[in-house]
Amino acid sequence: MHIQTLDHWQHSHDFSVNQNQAEKNTKIVMLITAATMIAEIVAGTILGSMALLADGWHMATHLAAFGITVFAYRYARQHANDDRYTFGTGKVSVLGGFASAVALAVIAFVMAFESVGRFFQPQAIQFNEAIGVAILGLIVNLVSAWLLQGEHGHSYDHHHGTHGHSHHADHNLRAAYVHVLADALTSVLAIIALFAGKFLGWIWLDAAMGLVGAGVITKWAYHLVSDTGSILLDGGIDQHIKLDILHIIEDDADNCVVDLHVWRVSQQHLSATVSLVTHYPQAPEYYKNLLSHIPSLSHVLIEVNPCHGEPCLDIDHRHNPVSVPLG
Structure with a gap:
């Protein structure tokens, strides 16, 4: 029997990183998104505006994605020392990023489906109201992006044996950030299409911009799924x-x-x-x-x-x- 303590040969398997600030900022973004969503749905119902209603329910999908992000942070923190996890909960945030990326891909598919439908069945657009909604959405997303973009991770520099900076090393936060960017991109493309439709009569541009946005968002979702999936499957090591x-x-x-x-x-x-x-x-x-x-x-x-x-x-x-x- 050993008469000496084994502490020298043992160590913690909690490899999670302190992401308290990232979690706090994501919660703030979640609250902003929720408030905007409720305001748009209520206003759209009272005013009979389909543009406000559509954007409000669209906000709900991103609210769900932010919920995944916050849940992943909380679960990883609460179960960091759970013996059921061999190497701790360090990959929970990666799993959260993967789930959010899948949700982002679904949103892109729905956008593409609706855009194709509008090519064959154009809908009447209330331009002034729709432009106002798009501008409001863009402002909300720019504020949210500002709150989320400041978190950075570290990567190993094999040439010098030192740390280097790598933007969005936190894949969970990166997924939330991409959702915000996707919504901002959608707003920008919508504003361009709405102005073109109002002043030039190019109604078809609304559907075309929807397809462009869906394509860009799909690309972002693919890279995020690829990065997080590789880590979850123990790949992607330099x-x-x-x-x-x-x-x-x-x-x-x-x-x-x-x-x-x-x-x-x-x-x-x-x-x-x-x-x-x-x-x-x-x-x-x-x-x-x-x-x-x-x-x-x-x-x-x-x-x-x-x-x-x-x-x-x-x-x-x-x-x-x-x-x-x-x-």
Whole structure:
């Protein structure tokens, strides 16, 4: 039985990042969106304005997306030390971003469907009222974008071993930000189309701008789904970080890395398992110290296999490290 404390070999698996300010700003944006939505729906009902009603219910879809963002932050914080999650809740925000991206893609599809329909069945437009609604929506979204755009994350610079800045490293916040940008883009395109329809009689431009907006939003949603989906499936790790780990281990003594896996346990934290063969085995802590300058590498497991008899080093492997399994 061990008579010494095990604290030296144990550490927390809470890899979540403090996002209190991002959560606070998202809640403010959520309240602004909710107030605007209620005002537009009430005014549209009283005044009989379809433009106000349509924009009000459109705001409801973004309100739901902001709700996902806030829920993800709260759930990750409340369950950070829950033993049911092997590496904590660091990926909950990524999952929230993925869900919001899917919702954004659905919104783009609905926009495209309605726009195509308007090509074949043009609807009468109350230009002055519709322009006012679009301008109001643009103002609300610009304020919301200002509240959400100030949060930045960090990424590892493999050339200098330092942190660099990466905008919207928080995928949960990035999803909320993209929803705001999508709504702002829709408002801008609507304003252009409405002015063209009012003064030039180009009614068809309203539907055309809807298709343009749907296409741009689909592209944003695709990139967001791709980024978050890759992290959720333990992919998307910078190959340079993997090669850095490989070279650092193999440049020490005659070590030969035979298996290496690197994956994300949160948006800004990496975990790695390294299996190596060597004639001069050291304690696992020795190899962890070799990798300690990589700031994003937060959880490392080392397997050391002593090499007996003939040299284990594969010269071709040392000159072609990419051949090592880099999972």
